[in-house]
Amino acid sequence: MNKRVNQVIRKAEAKLGRKLTKRTIIMSLKKAVKVTRLGNGFARFEFAPVTVPANSFVSTAINGNSYNLISGSWIFSGNQQGYMLDNFSAAEDSWFFTAWNPTSSARTVRYAVIAKLKP
Template sequence: MKKSSMQMIRKAEIKLGRKFSKRSIIFNVKKAVRVTELGDGFARFQFSAVTVAPFSFLTTTINGNGYNLISGSWIFSGNQQGYLLDNYSAAEDRWYFTAWNPTAVSRTVTYAVIAKVKP
């Protein structure tokens, strides 16, 4: 997790007077629940929804295996606040997300990546 993201979480913990819990998961494109071929070796991979507990954050790593990951996207459920603190390429074949749920309600987050077959 980026240092700036960790600082933001610490400030919120102090402000709210509570500690946020952390959980990490790892996906790979072979376990995607939906794959959309886009042509010329490109594809969109969507993953199953993951629950983010109240007052917690979740780090997710997606491994591309035989694909180079180009872009990552996400969507939170519900209308309450929810933040994606990190959304970046950690390597050619790895994408990294940090989802933060500062509310008292469990939320789900769904991820998708765009990838191209490695040459």
């Protein structure tokens, strides 16, 4: 996690008066629940929902294996607030997300990445 994310978490913890739950998940493209081939070695990989408990955040790293990851997207369940604190390429074949659920109920977040087969 980067410095900005840690600052956001510390502020939220100070406001709530307690520590937030923190969890890290590591996924690979092999665990995708849906793969859409886009042609010329490109594909879109969708993953099963990840539960983010109330007032907590979850960091998720997705490893590309034999693919270079190009972009990442996410969507929270429900209509309440939810924030993606991190959404970036950690390396050519790795994408990193940090989802924060500031609400008082558990939520799910779904991830998808676009990737291209390595040459």
